[in-house]
Amino acid sequence: MIAALAAHEAGQDVLVIEADTVPSGSTALSAGLIPAAGTRFQSDAGISDDASLFAKDIQAKAHDENDPELVTRLAEQAAIVIEWLTDTHGLPFSLVTDFDYPGHSRRRMHGLPRRAGRELIDALRNRIETLEIPLICNRRATRLFTTNDRIVGAQLTLPDGNVETVSCERLILACNGFGGNREMVSQHMPDIADAVWFGHDGNRGEAIDWGDALGAATRHLGSYQGHGNVAHPHGILITWATITQGGFQVNAQGHRFWDESQGYSEAARAVLAQPGGTVWTIFDARIASIARQFDDFKQAEQQGAILEADSLEALAGRTGIPTDALLKTCAALQETGTDGFGRSWHTLPLAPPYHAVKVTGALFHTQGGLDIDPVTARVRKKAGGTFANFFAAGGAACGVSGMGDSGYLSGNGLLAATALGYIAGRAS
Numbered sequence: 072m073i074a075a076l077a078a079h080e081a082g083q084d085v086l087v088i089e090a091d092t093v094p095s096g097s098t099a100l101s102a103g104l105i106p107a108a109g110t111r112f113q114s115d116a117g118i119s120d121d122a123s124l125f126a127k128d129i130q131a132k133a134h135d136e137n138d139p140e141l142v143t144r145l146a147e148q149a150a151i152v153i154e155w156l157t158d159t160h161g162l163p164f165s166l167v168t169d170f171d172y173p174g175h176s177r178r179r180m181h182g183l184p185r186r187a188g189r190e191l192i193d194a195l196r197n198r199i200e201t202l203e204i205p206l207i208c209n210r211r212a213t214r215l216f217t218t219n220d221r222i223v224g225a226q227l228t229l230p231d232g233n234v235e236t237v238s239c240e241r242l243i244l245a246c247n248g249f250g251g252n253r254e255m256v257s258q259h260m261p262d263i264a265d266a267v268w269f270g271h272d273g274n275r276g277e278a279i280d281w282g283d284a285l286g287a288a289t290r291h292l293g294s295y296q297g298h299g300n301v302a303h304p305h306g307i308l309i310t311w312a313t314i315t316q317g318g319f320q321v322n323a324q325g326h327r328f329w330d331e332s333q334g335y336s337e338a339a340r341a342v343l344a345q346p347g348g349t350v351w352t353i354f355d356a357r358i359a360s361i362a363r364q365f366d367d368f369k370q371a372e373q374q375g376a377i378l379e380a381d382s383l384e385a386l387a388g389r390t391g392i393p394t395d396a397l398l399k400t401c402a403a404l405q406e407t408g409t410d411g412f413g414r415s416w417h418t419l420p421l422a423p424p425y426h427a428v429k430v431t432g433a434l435f436h437t438q439g440g441l442d443i444d445p446v447t448a449r450v451r452k453k454a455g456g457t458f459a460n461f462f463a464a465g466g467a468a469c470g471v472s473g474m475g476d477s478g479y480l481s482g483n484g485l486l487a488a489t490a491l492g493y494i495a496g497r498a499s
Contacts, residue, residue: 072195073152073489074243074464075204076160077496085204086237088227090211090246090273094196095189097247097270097436097466098488102310102365103188104167104180105489106482107149112166112181120177122146132174132334132480133473136291142471144445148490153181155493160198162191169361170312172481173334180482187366210235211273215242215281220452222461240460243448243495245488247466248437249276250295256434259292263476266343269301269308269433278467282441287458288451290469291439296479299338302376303349303431308367309376311335311481313428316361317418318354319404320430322346325387325396330412336472336479339432349431351390353401355421371428378427386425436484438472448495462498464491 072094078085108125126146130137156162167180183190199206213234214226224238249255251274257264279289299320300309314320314331320338321327322345329341342350354362359377362368371377380386383401387394401421409415441463442451448464449457465488472479 072199073156073492074245074496075199076195076202077493079202079204080159081497081499087199087204087206088210088212088225088237089206089208092208094192094206094208095271096192097250097274098485099189099192100269100271100308101188101435101485102182102186102308102367103191103485104182104186104482105149105153105485106175106179106480107153107181108146108177108179110150110153110166110179110181112153112164113177113179116166116168116178118166118177118179120179122150124176125149125179128174128176129471129480129483133471133478136473136478137471138290138445138469141443141445141469144494145471145486145490148493149486152489152493162194169364170316172311173315173332174480185366186364212246212277215285217285220285221459241462242460243462243464244278244281244441244467245464245492246278247271247274248440249279250274250434250436252276255279256437259439260295260437262340263295263297263434266297266339267301267306267431267433269298269306270436274436274466278441278463282450285458285461286453287461288442288453289440290442291472291474292437294438294470294472294474294478295336295476296435296438296472296484297336297339297432297476298435299335299342299432300352300430301433302371303429305371305374305376307371307374307376309352309371309428309430310362310365310368312362313352313354313358316354316358317416317421318352318358319400320350320352321392321397321400322350323392325392325400327400327412330414332414333477334479334481337477339434340476342430342432349429351392351427352430353386353421354426356424356426357419357422359426376428379424381424383425386427390427390429436466438466438470438479438483440467440469443468443491446494447498448491449498462495464488464495
């Protein structure tokens with residue numbers, strides 16, 4: 072939808088094809104937060120930041136495995152897109168100022184008031200409809216038509232099996248990755264193949280399949296975003312603020328098992344490696360008050376996923392964690408400094424009332440995809456050069472999360488969706 076808004080603004084005749092009944096996708100399942108550096112929202116909050124520092128953070132998290140030109144391009148475009156969506160399209164973005172995300176050296180997460188991806192999707196859809204940009208739902212693209220390396224159209228399949236065709240001067244693939252295709256996940260990222268799939272089932276990997284058939288280059292197909300803080304069995308995302316503000320995770324025996332400050336993506340494998348593939352996230356009322364800015368957390372409370380107790384002994388009783396083990400674990404965290412896992416503690420110690428939520432690890436979305444030219448978002452060919460009228464954005468394109476899961480910096484998915492959508496939409 073961002074690509075459509077940008078293309079429409081550039082004077083192009085735009086058609087958006089949507090497979091679902093209404094736009095949704097993995098974005099609707101996220102917190103809808105977009106990282107951007109050097110925005111006026113940061114300036115108003117007294118935060119000094121710029122694209123070069125943002126780019127350094129992205130590369131540091133991804134162990135310098137990314138295309139540096141792509142990293143620079145996305146870091147530079149993010150602030151432009153946030154302020155464009157605000158000023159031109161009226162989306163009321165604001166900066167998250169009350170907690171940090173792992174790997175970001177500045178507070179640069181921007182979101183809408185409810186901090187919900189569904190809210191972002193609905194706001195963009197409202198703008199599409201207001202501007203009368205054609206958005207046709209219940210049409211899944213199932214085939215591309217080409218002539219001499221040019222995309223000339225697509226076949227669309229309706230729910231009843233009938234097909235339609237539409238021609239095009241250029242095509243932007245914005246159909247995310249392949250997390251909903253278990254065969255492709257097993258092939259490219261077997262270490263997360265058995266995890267809960269928390270993305271949209273429509274992410275089936277067509278972009279990769281079509282690209283392969285056309286001789287397109289791909290990159291980092293083993294890269295993905297996991298999450299180790301999904302309420303179980305409720306299936307609700309629990310914000311990582313429960314960790315960054317001083318919370319921690321213990322397994323069923325009451326023992327910590329890793330450095331939680333590394334990030335929520337690599338947390339998925341760490342959590343799934345524990346007995347039963349579930350653990351407990353422990354935090355307190357102070358942290359819960361910060362987490363309540365997210366709709367998902369409030370839903371988890373309403374569904375009884377968040378347990379509360381006035382003492383650690385009582386919390387152990389409610390969770391089934393051995394009391395002695397939980398007390399010993401918490402006692403070891405009362406002093407600031409660096410613990411045996413390498414985590415540095417600079418936050419307030421937990422205080423009653425205490426909270427706990429049982430969580431598991433999940434696969435959220437893939438981060439590898441079609442290799443693109445960072446300047447235009449045109450898809451690159453295996454044989455060299457780029458396609459003249461074939462573009463990819465968001466999860467359909469290779470992002471900036473390195474080669475695995477530990478390279479994912481918070482917000483990388485929506486960074487690629489928004490910045491690349493804007494770039495692809497404005498290209499000609």
